[in-house]
Amino acid sequence: MLVPEPGGDLPGRWRIRLPGEVEYIFHARRGGFGAWRVDPASIRRRADGRTVPATDPTRLVLDARETLGLSAPALAELVRDLIATQVADARLRATALPAAALADLGHEELEAHQTGHPCLLLNKGRLGFSASDADRYTPEAAGDVRPVWIAVAAHAARFTAVPGLDTTTLLDTELDADTRAGFAARITARGGDPDGYVWLPVHPFQFDEVVRPLYAGPLADGTMVVLGDSPDRYRPMQSIRTLTNVDRPDRHNVKLPLMIRNTLVWRGLSAAQTGCAPVLTTWLGGLRDTDPFLRDECRVVLLGEVASVTVPHPVYAELPDAPYRWHELLGAIWREPVHRHLDPGERARTMATLLLEGADGRAVIAELVARSGLTARDWLRAYLRALLPPLLHLLYRYGASFTPHGENVVLISDAAEVPTRIAVKDFGADVELLPFDLPEYADLPADTRARLHRWPARDLAHSILSAICAGHFRFLTDIVERHLGVPEADFWRLVREPIDAYHRRFPELAERFGWFDLLAPEFGRVALNREQLFGFGFHDRADRDAEFDVMHGTVANPLHTAAPTGTVPPRPVADGPVPPRPVADGPVPPRPASGDAGRGR
Incomplete structure (x- = not known):
């Protein structure tokens, strides 16, 4: 290296x-x-x-090719991804705004100015997009996208939703009456019964690249009917495949598969991913609604993935050993927009916004602190109190881990720009559980539990240690030091405050504090760039995520020595490994060829 x-x-x-x-x-x-x-x-x-x-x-x-040990094919792919990322960065520079202007933008508008995953060198390649595709479909282009609606015969598609939501109710909220009537008439004209089809939107890129050529048979025999373009305009968010409605922001965000490769994986949607999403939304939402700490004190928002459709390919479905991208071609997930959950005067921004510096060289976080009227340390305390307690509670109390990186956490601030709470999104594909069943898993259906990733507690701890501490705070500390005058060591002491407060608040969970060991002296280094640079051939596997994230060495844990008193407090009870216990529903399942677990860490 x-x-x-x-x-x-x-x-x-x-x-x-x-x-x-x-x-x-x-x-x-x-x-x-x-x-x-x-x-x-x-x-x-x-x-x-x-x-x-x-x-x-x-x-x-x-x-550096010889030093890195890159093969010719790997080097060629690296250069391709790097140049595409540079082109995206050049567009961002051309449209850069001062910090004050960025702070004035709404949640969706800010997506056009985000700079990509901070841990990855090659973070905006979107391999598979042409130059004109990039002009239309990338968040920094801020162009309008109109999904193409199709209908698939019910025997060839699977619809899943949270309790109380059916296809008719969903379509009533997503399409106006005239549009629904026009779409139904197209099915009737093909000799079909509109009620015998499942309707879903398709990204226009995917419609042209995948649906028309690869689903030609179903299109020809009427199993699949093209209904028409969406009357609403959408904009791509940072995840590229998630679109937000510009004309009707109250309507759902839609997550749609794309046959492109970006930041380590192909960006499709698998059956496991789409099928589990509404079930996990119901489970996590139930935990939040019945837990006074999450509901009343943290007031955390879980942006529910309320409905999904999966459409297997009639041929590739019979090729289980084909590369995973061929099993993730067509489907959709509908997710609640954050606007539905905001109180009057509240503002929402993804946490990644705190890493932005404006064209004037001023950091957005410095602008927000100035507007709040608080000192830098008090603003950071409010931010950390909003962020960490709900995530700690989901991990400790419920044994649920996901990837709350900067794009998956939405920071909600009051009218004075003081952070008060968070919303969490895109968790459906990333929920991971302990390798044994906790009592808190009882309401999660056994078939869903069997499909989720199960890892030891100290691996699940990476949802805090890697996704937040190493994946977000590592970069935020530099900005905080340069723009707010708060030294890095002081910042980590501020981070420790809500963690210590949580440990004092819930002493009955002391054994679990030891399982996850967030205050350990060191932890494994998640090496996303190493995986990306040296994982040539990884993209063609049948199983997208056969193992936990690639680790390389260890890093010192700044939480270990960040006690406010300057002394290292005793570590929580149960410092040893988690005692072995059987999994209630059989052996620990391997990761399915689905989801992006760990990709955001």
Whole structure:
């Protein structure tokens, strides 16, 4: 791997030596989790007796090929993904706004300015999109998308929904009466009964790339009927395949499969993913509604994935060992929009917004703190009190883990821009449980439990340690230090406050605190870039996620030493491993070829 070494007598100067007597020289300071805070303007490439500014990351990849041990196919894919990411970054720079203007934008409008997964170097490749596709379908393009509605004969599709929601009720909320009547007439014209079909939207890219060529048979024999374009305009969110309604924001977000590869995986929707979503929404919503801490104190919002449709391909369904993308071609998930849950005066932004810096060099978080009238530390305390307690409670009390990274957590602030609570989204595909059944799992149907990922407690702890601490706070600490004047060590002490307060509040869960061990001295490093760079062939597996996230070494846990008193408190009870207990419904199931669990960590 590329290991920097001190680059001279000047403090903070580093260099990387590569084959062919090539060196890269730069200035950087170190941060938590081994982070490098590199000054981009300082990077120089030295080769053939010349030292020039290093402005081309593809040149670095070529220089480092031997050191990284990249095969020719892997290198070619890396360069392809890197250049596509650069093009997306160039568009973001061209439309950049000052921090104050970003802070004024609504939840959906902000999606056009997010910079992508902070942990991944190749985070906006969207491989499979043409240039014109990128102009239409990426969030930074902020273009209008009109899904194509189709109808699939009931025997060829599966509809699942939360209790009390059927297809008629769903369609009544998503399409006006005239549109429904027009669509029904098209089915009748093909000789079909509108009530004998399942209706769903399809992303226009997927309709052209997948439905028309690969479902030609069902289209020809009437098993599938094209109904027409959506009358409403939608915009893509950061996950690309999730669309939000521009004309009717009160209508559901729709999550639709795309035959593109982005940040490690193909972005389809599997049967397991779509089928489990409404069931998990019902279970988690029931936990929230019957738990006074979650419901009344945290007031956490779980943006329910209330309905889904799965449409297997008639041929690929008989090829279970085909690469997973061929089993994730067609389906839909309907998710509640955050607007339905906001009180008057409240504002919603994804947590990733806190990592944005405006075109004027000012951080959005600095703008929000200034508007609130609070000190930086008090604003951060409010933010951390809103964020951590509900996630800790779901993990400790209910043994439920998912991936609450910056795009999956929506920060809700009051009219004064003080954070008060959070909404969590996109959890249906990522819920993971302990390898033994807790009493709290009793209301989760056994067939759903059998399809979910089951991991030891200290793996589930990565929902906090990796998705939030290493995956979000690692980058936020740099911004907080530079723009708010709060040193990184002080920030971690602020993070410890709500964790310690939770441990004091619920002493009856002390044994479980030990299971997950969030305050351990170190934890495994989730190596997403390593998986992406060296996982050539990974994309063609039949099983998308055969194992837990790729780990490489360990990192020091800043929560361990961040006690407000400056002393290390005793770790929770039950410091040893979780005692082995049987799984109630049989052996621990392998991960199904579905979901993106861990991809956001």
